[in-house]
Amino acid sequence: MQKLKSKANAKANANVKNSAITTNKRLYTERQKSHFLVHSVACLGTEVHLAACPLEFNKGNSSTGACEDGMPAVVSCVAGPLYTHNVALKKKLKVSKNVRLKGGTHTAEGRVEVMRGGKWGTVCDDRWNLQSASVVCRELGFGSAKEALTGARMGQGVGPIHMNEVQCTGQERSIWSCHYKNITEEDCMHTEDASVRCNTPYMGYEKTVRIGGGRSRYEGRVEVLQALPNGTQRWGLLCGDGWSTKEAMVVCRQLGLGYANHGLKETWYWDSSNVTDMVWSGVKCTGSEMSLTQCQRHKVFNCQKAVARFSAGVICSETASDLVLNATLVQQSVYIEDRPLHMLYCAAEEDCLSKTAAQANWPYGHRRLLRFSSQIHNVGRADFRPKLGRHSWVWHACHGHYHSMDIFTHYDILSVNGTKMAEGHKASFCLEDSECQEGISKRYECANFGEQGITVGCWDLYRHDIDCQWIDITDVKPGNYILQVVINPNQEVSEMDYTNNAMKCSCKYDGHRIWVHNCHIGDAFSDEVERKFEKYPGQFNNQIMN
Structure with missing residues (x-):
């Protein structure tokens, strides 16, 4: 075994040596050229490109008088930390x-x-x-x-x-x-x-993935280039099981097609291409990868519906929405209400109460609700629209409205160690433009079965006195907690940035009253400050927030 390792190492060293010799020979040959198009380049090092430096052009076909004693310039570039596979170099090339x-x-x-x-x-x-x-x-x-x-x-x-x-x-x-x-x-x-x-180094990521069969170059079935044992390559489809917007984000980024509008698990309505075999399954991405090859996937192909109609697909877009919650309004509007059970039948039907409400003595008694207003702004570059068209919306007779998304926001009370102590949710029964910035007109209104959405520069306001705009804290004991609100939690709709979808607040509950303070968007502070907030929410230094 040791001999085999030694031979392998010797062979690798020989390959490196031969490669270096070839490179040196090529550079030496290049340096023997006597014809120069540009000479006397005098950069300060602050220019954004070479053309911005003082330089001279050689107008004639001869090098006489231009760089007479010089040789071709040679540069050696080092890729940034995101583009290098060398672990030691990554640690050395620290970024701000x-x-x-x-x-x-x-x-x-x-x-x-x-x-x-x-x-x-x-x-x-x-x-x-x-x-x-x-x-x-x-x-x-x-x-x-x-x-x-x-x-x-x-x-x-x-x-x-x-x-x-x-x-x-x-x-x-x-x-x-x-x-x-x-x-x-x-x-x-x-x-x-x-x-x-x-400017970034060219990595050729777009050569290993493509989409086809759609109505435009921005949509289609996802195909990846797979290397075969015999040294050849073939294009294959991806299994749609578990495929989501996160994986679609990576494909759209890899192809330079912008943001992911949808990650599709079924693509039967797109034209079939010559590629019909599936080659990958179980693809899971965080959404930040630069290539699908950086995502996780099954080592052994395993797909429940391994036919082309159930292959993964994407719809990309050059622009996207970006939703952000007004944290200050949450902090200003929060209060506790003890609401009688006989006024909560519709809310119970919509699953807006905690599980123990089912064992309550209806219609007697009450539930303790933590209520607050939420104002959701679209600060992106495209309107926020529900994933489903209105032909797929679900009518809710009790409240007399349509649900355009199963879950639009998550409302949670978390303990200091992150355990969920109480939860609520808000189905997007009415996504509309409540108010807009000056000069922007409202485009969406729920009345009369109108279109739902939030226009760029507008916001949708859910007042504290609307059904389900609460968290049922009946079973929560006194203590220090974190109030967390997450918009578009399942990332069903494309956004420019998902990291600003969560809002957190410090909470102190004494069994009768509640104090909510330090409300902020989840990525508003440094990692160090955020860790301190999550560890000591009740005692967090308010001066940091001011």
Whole structure:
């Protein structure tokens, strides 16, 4: 066995050596060329691309007088931490924890967010340019900036705006080292959030997956390129079992087709192609992967319905919605109500009470409800629409309304260690535009079986006095808890960013009254501050939130 290992190592070393010799020979040959198109390049190192550097063109066909004693320039590039498989190099190439990109379809694009005092905030787009954007890209381990975007092109942020009129020379290691101004609400709004698209190494991810059979290039059955034992390759379908929006997100990203509108488990209505065999099953992604090959899947193919009509499919879109809950309104509107059982028959039918309500002495007695208002804003770039068309909505006679989604929000009371102590849910019986930003018209209204949705720049308000807008806390004992609200919890509808769908608050309940404070969007703070909040919700330092 030891001899076999030694031979294998020797062979590997020989391959590396031969590869190095071949590379050196090629570079040596290239360096012998005497014809140069460009010479006398004098970059400062802060330019966003080579064409921005001072340089001279060789106008003639001869190299005489141009780089007479010089040789061809050679560069050696190192991929950023997200693109290298070398573990040691990944640890060495650390990226900043004080800057992040949000809302983009790719890992190297998005709304620029920076951290100050443990809080994430956005950057105003006044005087935003490629030079400043390149500092952000390099700080995050990418190349220079391809585009410096303005006008919230990657969706609007939530919370503070930390920087305005950022001016970088290009030499800075961090955007925080650039000159900038602090702002007030009068100076800038989230409709002016700055974004970037960074240059990245070409990885060829799109060569191993494709979609076909749909009405456009944005939809179709998913096909992957599989390597066979005999050294050949073939295209095959994916089993639709367990396929969801998360997996579809990866496919759309991998193909450069934007966001995932739907991840489909059945594709019988699309034209069949020459590919009919399934090759993968059990594909599970987190949604952040750059390629399907980075997701988990069955080692041995196992599919209940291994026929083409039940293969996985996607519908992609260049834009998507982005829902965010108004955390401040939750904190301001929360209260406890002891509601008589005889007023809760409809709510019980809709499963809006805790399980112990079934054993209650109906219609006598009451349930203790934690009530609050929720205002859900669409800050994305596309309207939020229910996954199902209205032909599939379910009529609920008791309340006299249609359900367009099974679950629209989760309402939970969690213990300090994350155990669910009480829960509620809100079926999206009426998704509509309650109010809109100035200059934006309402498009959705539930009356008369109208279309449901939330327009970009508008919000849907569920008042605290509406049925099911509560958590049944009848069985909750006094103590410190976390109130958690999650919008679109099953990710049934496409969004630009799912990390801002959760809201958390500190709760203190003494058996009679409840105090709710420190309400915030789940990704609004640094990991360190968030861990401290979850560990000590009742005693969390309120100064951090201010």
